[in-house]
Amino acid sequence: MAQISIRSARADEIPALEALITASARILSQGYYTPEETEAAITHVFGVDSELVADGTYLVVEDEDGDILGCGGWSKRATLFGGDRFGGRASGLLDPARDAAKIRAFFVAPHAARRGVGAALLRACEDAAAAAGFARTELMATLPGEPFYAVHGYAPRPGITTDCGGVAVRFVPMDKTLG
Numbered sequence: 001m002a003q004i005s006i007r008s009a010r011a012d013e014i015p016a017l018e019a020l021i022t023a024s025a026r027i028l029s030q031g032y033y034t035p036e037e038t039e040a041a042i043t044h045v046f047g048v049d050s051e052l053v054a055d056g057t058y059l060v061v062e063d064e065d066g067d068i069l070g071c072g073g074w075s076k077r078a079t080l081f082g083g084d085r086f087g088g089r090a091s092g093l094l095d096p097a098r099d100a101a102k103i104r105a106f107f108v109a110p111h112a113a114r115r116g117v118g119a120a121l122l123r124a125c126e127d128a129a130a131a132a133g134f135a136r137t138e139l140m141a142t143l144p145g146e147p148f149y150a151v152h153g154y155a156p157r158p159g160i161t162t163d164c165g166g167v168a169v170r171f172v173p174m175d176k177t178l179g
Helices: 013-030 035-044 052-055 117-131 145-151
Strands: 004-006 058-063 070-076 101-108 136-141 160-163 166-177
Touching: 004 035, 004 070, 004 117, 013 035, 013 058, 013 070, 013 101, 035 070, 052 058, 052 070, 058 136, 070 117, 101 117, 117 136, 145 166
Parallel strands: 101 136
Antiparallel strands: 004 058, 058 070, 070 101, 136 166, 160 166
């Protein structure tokens, strides 16, 4: 892979990030979710959490030309998953002494998949969470994301099903001890 850099996302990039998330979900979810499940998740769950952008903890990976290859973040807030459109959100701050930081909304541009973008982004998020005093992280994996996170030391818990506008979509809670 060419040279990449990771930086905080900006609010003016949210429309471009939403487009990347939609393309990523539609292409990289094939074989894991039905088209109906994918579209329901895009409409009701997937997307940018603007609170993370404001917190400076939602990141973008870009190449040397400034093209965005992926996005994702970590959070010191209680919400485990879901973008601005998702109803199950809680903004309260976590206590690093007892709570796990949340790894949130990882999506890679389809043309950059399986080229180290997600791994670099995950490492940056885990390092930032550890620097903020968190000893653990947790996340809600999509079905195509579960194998990626497992390779990076995340342990799955029993899966859940979320109602996305009348369509049941499966996700897998996962966690990891940092260090």
